[in-house]
Amino acid sequence: MVSRCDAAGVGIIVDAVINHMTNYPSPGVGSNGTDYTKYNYPGLYGPSDFHPACTVNNYQSAANVQDCELFSLPDLNTGLASVRQKIADYLIMLARMGVAGFRIDAAKHIQQVELDDILGRVNLTLAGEGKPLPYVFLEVVGGGGEAVTAYDYYGAGYSSGGAADITEFTFVGVGNKFRNVNGEHISQLNPNGPPGGQFSEAAWGLLPTDKAVVFLQNHDTQHNCGISFRHGDTFRLANVWMLAQPYGYTSILSSYAFDCPVGNAMGPPSDADGWTNPVTCATSFETAMIGQWVCEHRDPYIRNMVGFRRVVAGTDINHWWDNRDDAIAFSRGDKGFVAINRESSTVSASVATGMPPGTYCDLLTGGLAGGACEGTTVVVDAAGTVQFNLASGSAIAIDATTRR
Template structure:
């Protein structure tokens, strides 16, 4: 669920305010220092594009444009998920919380991230940098706060949004959802008291399609459909078809369907409409890294077979998202940046393992679950890029900039041609390794003791840079692993660290 109403608190964690940078101290047995040689990811070169999405949560349009040019494009990120771009409430009395973006007032493109011109400029600059933009589309409901003014100056009241919707455009069930075993209630009643649009109405369908078509006209390449499980799949199909019929671009669709397997609404009902965000993935991986119950990393060898997950080709996956960071949306344990090395190593696994389309969460620090992004006194979002132009720091966590994560984005791109795991190895607990055919190999040591082992791979014989160790060394490759003619290498991996090799990392 992605919207919160009033002053309800959903706090789960008290968060640290600093970012985290993994330090993988690795000794390669017989390693060769190559300080004078450069990684194939040389300065200014372009990477092969990965399938990786980064969620720049609550960033301004101007900052996203700069990040695409300065970092995301050169590092090979595929797309950015942006916060909802439509006019929203301004909840000053609640301290401008994060959830005000999920309470639409109109479909004017004026939000605390910027206006229509800034949005268009950002989309164009990102596409020039090789990065697509996906918009978070809030189309299930409208704003719940009453008799207030939106971010574009629109005056509205509950069930009356001038020039857009009136009372008859909302479902008659005007009470909160209380029973998730009742599909009618889940799709026709109100998610945390948010006015629920009658998405079976031709007028509502037309208005929603108009909004999505307008975003596509600006170059938006896809949509995360917020609260999709609260929209009947048949209704959503009509809205998306109307959008596709009116645009040359076929937008990429991925839908928020939280399905723990015990509720009335099933993710399978939405497969025909596009991709689906697989929430169980983050829980399974997080609980393995946290060793919840009897789970260990060794159990990840079969998690795809043992869980009823969205088919890989239709899944968008994550370790954490803006809801799970705050303990929303059901049970399970999820890792976040607050978990330091475990969080980073879990992202290393996600980017190495060939399941779904990975989405990296880029957060801001917060102390309560309601807290919005860093803001000025008037509620405007503070820039990520300060006058020095460096970007990130202070309250902006920027997990997507961690050296280990950016190195693994390159690994993802280099190994995409091999869609399966090969040469799986584990110690039966929390030391694992696996290959991606002849394209790459990864070793993760989540234990408190060093790992020394000779690994069998399908890599061609030769020298390879360990991209994780070398990621913090700019473009220099000072750790080289030699694979012999039998495809083997012997290595020592320090506790709570990882190594990764791929064919494009040969010095």
């Protein structure tokens, strides 16, 4: 799979669970037929490789968070060099297989110096073999007043020539703007807006853009029943905005349908023996049935905005426009322009774009193909202005590659 995806230009990032092992069932048999108990994994780990049993229950104590058991999961003692080496060997093996990087699960539950040592062993080994260093990002769930924060992990991997980005969970709050939670609205995403109506690192207390991995949902937050495919066009528009704005390294969850919250414990589509079924995607968000793959990444609004993000990379937001409610538009330098209507009716406006004059093909309805527009045509006049009539729950996006 890794080789096949690599040949198609898709890098595989492994979700590496290295803080702990499993606690249920115990005793049990792994998916590859290996017998185990909670603190004994023959040929790999034994009871002496784990921290003494205690429960994570005090997030004001770094020792409790990093040396005790999260959800009763046996906590690996990464203070031991032998444990760190086994973890590093696992990651090195995956890198040699060709994976592009790692998401480090529950990173805040591993002491910073110990995690840095693990990444150092990986980076130095791969560099010595002439292989590229993996891309790494750390799952660090933030919380006010906690002893362990994302800032504590800024230097992970640096001493060995690498680096590590960090999940920015605060960004998930963007979904509330699109869902109008507590009277919020999307015009409050203006990067230069007034206090209480601005989206920026300073206003939201976000990680620096070059450290942040951002998302509207991930496999955990989706189970909180926040914004997701269930919200149809609202979710599509939120993803258009996320991929159009410049902050962070964007992540799209591709998931399966379950009933939230009553079906939160449901795993992915699987057969009677627990093996995950081959992926067969729903035709749209709206037709996804419980137990079916949704494949959010294939939705045209999301898929086509990925290309937009690449084209406009390195440019700032300019020419912001909004109606002080739920319609917005902005450009990315002279490389791209988007307009989004979350209102309940059509919005018409004449907006400056900063784009060179010409006829463009809207990416969200098909873009440019064979010299012609497959969907909506967007005209930028001699003054760089666009006149649009956006239906409720729709958007347009043009970039430098869509000019006819």
